[in-house]
Amino acid sequence: MSLPLKADHGLLVAFEGLDQSGKQTQAELLRDRLISNGRRVRLLSFPDYQTVIGAEIGRALRGERHYTADVMQLLYVANRYEFKDEILRVTESGTIILCDRYLASSVAYGEAQGLDAEWLTDIQKYLPQPDITILLDIAPEVSATRKTSDRDKYERDLSLLSRVRSSYLRQSGAARWARLNAERTADAVAADVYAAVGEQLRDRDG
């Protein structure tokens, strides 16, 4: 089954969820399936640590820099604005972009740290908005047990992770979202991801 997608139509798909929810795995599985359907696909991952702003985020996550929660989210948002023109150009040329984390990560992690969700949404309104955001929902305890090494500072705090999950669950009630139980096998989740993207396209394109 191929997606109801015109060959020249780009698409922006965001994968969201706690660490270890399978975002990268699912983005790669969807990429492979779309490529086998003859589509051009590009994977992006945020934060992108290769830019100057991304490198600064990396230093902060390793504890080498200390920023308040609002400054951290401004850095994450600025890091995405660095890719704005590229995302627009690439999707306009018909390529499908799959993002491992995007706008909703700032809302979820920022809100979990006491920031205003409306502000976090507002500062991102000039970024390309996703056609669909897929929440790979897992419990914080599952996130913690799946991770074996290198837990960053967010992951040590289960109560923070449950606030992140609550924000994601709230956000996933909006249009253009799909919430999937990601505590299942990767193949089962991948089948639902493909179906959700197809459903979203049918709704959008009528």
Ligand code: ATM
């Ligand atoms: P990755 O592990 O996905 O590279 O992200 C690093 C951390 O950045 C992640 N913490 N955990 N778990 C989530 C956090 N983050 C934000 O707080 N806001 C954002 O906009 C993004 C993209 C990530």
